[in-house]
Amino acid sequence: xxxxxxxxxxxxxxxxxxxxxxxxxxxxxxxxxxxxxxxxxxxxxxxxxxxxxxxxxxxxxxxxxxxxxxxxxxxxxxxxxxxxxxxxxxxxxxxxxxxxxxxxxxxxxxxxxxx
Numbered sequence: 001x002x003x004x005x006x007x008x009x010x011x012x013x014x015x016x017x018x019x020x021x022x023x024x025x026x027x028x029x030x031x032x033x034x035x036x037x038x039x040x041x042x043x044x045x046x047x048x049x050x051x052x053x054x055x056x057x058x059x060x061x062x063x064x065x066x067x068x069x070x071x072x073x074x075x076x077x078x079x080x081x082x083x084x085x086x087x088x089x090x091x092x093x094x095x096x097x098x099x100x101x102x103x104x105x106x107x108x109x110x111x112x113x114x115x
Contacts, residue, residue: 045090
């Protein structure tokens with residue numbers, strides 16, 4: 001059991017590395033959207049649009065990144081024989097931990113708050 005948790009943890013680290021080295025134009029766009037308070041990290045491992053009135057380009061950016069995250073979480077879950085939701089939740093916790101102060105994160109109560 002411990003080795004499975006370690007393997008999933010290492011896989012999550014790989015996801016975080018992929019998130020960090022995403023194509024620079026998209027990474028810059030995401031960083032700007034987060035800094036502007038339009039996008040935040042959710043505990044389920046996915047991005048969320050903080051304000052429903054965000055421009056369509058921001059909503060599309062979130063959808064695109066979430067699709068890539070979902071595929072990666074599924075790949076990790078399959079490799080480790082675990083549930084996709086478990087991998088996504090583990091990644092969500094780590095992504096929220098790494099979110100800088102002043103950016104939005106979603107709490108367990110599904111409410112957005114500035115970190």
